[in-house]
Amino acid sequence: MNYYEDPEYHNKLENAKTGMGLGFTNLFFSILQVIQLIISLLGLIFITINGHWLVPFIVLAAGIPVLWVQRKHNVERYSLVFARTPKKRLMGYLSSLLTTRDAVKEVRLYRLGQYIVDKWKNTFEEVRIEAFKLAVKQRLWLALRNYYQFSDD
Secondary structure (H helix, E strand, O other), rough: OOOOHHHHHHHHHHHHHHOOHHHHHHHHHHHHHHHHHHHHHHHHHHHHHOOOHHHHHHHHHHHHHHHHHHHHHHHHHHHHHHHHHHHHHHHHHHHHHHHHHHHHHHHHOOOHHHHHHHHHHHHHHHHHHHHHHHHHHHHHHHHHHHHHHHHHH
């Protein structure tokens, strides 16, 4: 019984519920995208081999920093989603207090409506700010990369 009262259990359950709906669709499109990239890569290798045999290796070596930054950004995004699970659960709970028939009766009786709304707004704002900070950081990296990429031309 204590297992069901453990916040970590509910965090894992929330993560599982959130990822269930799009898992197969994302997997399918990811596989198609990988196939498309492999075909494009083979085509580029075929075209560049006709020029000089070192060109494909130079192109692949030039792509390694981009892949490293992209992997770093993906890890940061995943960590953010994982870290904000308790806040998302809290927001869902507070929302249910304001929309579930039995809970609304008690909320009205004890005049907790404004407190719950304020708590939800504050939690939402925390989640939004965290996501915004990460997005700004990643966009700056992207802008710097694009700047240096085009400044060499």
